Amino acid sequence: MWKIDTTYREEFQSTFERLYDKMAVLKQSRPLPSIALSKIKEQLSIEWTYNSNSIEGNTLTLRETQMVLQEGITVKGKSLREHFEAKNHEKAINYLFSIVKDDYELRCIDILSIHGLILNLIEEDFAGRIRNGGVRITGANFIPPNANKVSDLLDELIDYVNTNPLDLNDIELATIFHHKLVWIHPFFDGNGRTVRLVMNLLLMRKGFPPAIILNTDRKKYYEALNLANNGNYQKLMLLMCQALERTLNIYLSSLPDNDYDFQEISSIVNEPGSFYGQEYISLLARQGKIDAHKEGRNWYTTKKAIQDYIDNRQRKRNIY
Ligand SMILES: Nc1ncnc2c1ncn2[C@@H]1O[C@H](COP(=O)(O)OP(=O)(O)O)[C@@H](O)[C@H]1O
Ligand SMILES: [Mg+2]
The missing domain is CATH 1.10.3290.10 (Fido-like domain)
Incomplete structure (x- = not known):
């Protein structure tokens, strides 16, 4: 066995x-x-x-x-x-x-x-x-x-x-x-x-x-x-x-009307108002903590995935 x-x-x-x-x-x-x-x-x-x-x-x-x-x-x-x-x-x-x-x-x-x-x-x-x-x-x-x-x-x-x-x-x-x-x-x-x-x-x-x-x-x-x-x-x-x-x-x-907008992490973090840096988001991606995937050597995620992670952490803080 x-x-x-x-x-x-x-x-x-x-x-x-x-x-x-x-x-x-x-x-x-x-x-x-x-x-x-x-x-x-x-x-x-x-x-x-x-x-x-x-x-x-x-x-x-x-x-x-x-x-x-x-x-x-x-x-x-x-x-x-x-x-x-x-x-x-x-x-x-x-x-x-x-x-x-x-x-x-x-x-x-x-x-x-x-x-x-x-x-x-x-x-x-x-x-x-x-x-x-x-x-x-x-x-x-x-x-x-x-x-x-x-x-x-x-x-x-x-x-x-x-x-x-x-x-x-x-x-x-x-x-x-x-x-x-x-x-x-x-x-x-x-x-x-x-x-x-x-x-x-x-x-x-x-x-x-x-x-x-x-x-x-x-x-x-x-x-x-x-x-x-x-x-x-x-x-x-x-x-x-x-x-x-x-x-x-x-x-x-590929679904019609889907709300996924995957972008390279570097382009998301370079937008004005972005909260975290590239290294941190990349780390979360590599560790599987956010919804992300790799294409070639680059990581892709969505703004929503990052927001979900932040909200979730906030919620956890409020509980404990
Ligand atoms: N350290 C390891 N322990 C167990 N399996 C391994 C290890 N390193 C490689 N392998 C597996 O062995 C495969 C290579 O074996 P091989 O028979 O030559 O398969 P293939 O010819 O299809 O690559 C790797 O693709 C991997 O799946
Ligand atoms: Mg072989």
Whole structure:
């Protein structure tokens, strides 16, 4: 049985609530305007492919990934393998969308199929196959379990996700699944790309959009995984919530008559009458204390999110 330290929970309560509220708004406004929707979905698929592959070492840029996927162009100077990785990842996303539904239950065969698509034409010998030997993860503070344990551990993890004994919410469940799967490291290669797809099945089946871990957060992501290996889920949970908030915000901003006005923090604080400085607001954003998300290296928030934070603090002061 997996022991999970849930001491992160208290700190994340309001963030979880906000993410669920946003998802509910999104669900209520369905059907969304279809042209806008399919555009966002397409753009997110490209971003997802670009970010997940570049975390793994693929050197195609976002624009190049887009050209390969949308226009079928071959990029000079980039290997065949990198082109396959982009196309394979897109196929895996499409597969994900084809199997996701409200009552989706995680199955081992789906994890293997997704892994098979990821390494198709690249590593034919072990695409879709559990490893039969040892592996090491560069920079990790542990060595993944022996190959003869992998199959049982994987079954146990899938059972854990489907029975959810601690009654974790969907975001927690996806985060813990994400970490435990890369900890088991069931495959010789492609573990990261596979788990960043499969964890989104767990979110998407509940009506969330996919959470995309950004390449610019690669270092943070690896540090968070090392902390999780020691049982501390705080940082990984924050990264997951922020990734999810970003895609939720992208969808919500596309709704007709929405009142979201996301701006770069630097432009908000430079307006006359702005109360706090850029450093402070950026800190609140990074810590997940205000409704904010990251694009590339910049943080975006709304004036309302800052005001809500101030009001909330004021209220707390009045209570205590
Ligand atoms: N310290 C760590 N602890 C646990 N997992 C890690 C650690 N560092 C990296 N990982 C995971 O391992 C993945 C890399 O494994 P790999 O099989 O090469 O996957 P891929 O080829 O898709 O990147 C990373 O994307 C990450 O998810
Ligand atoms: Mg790899």
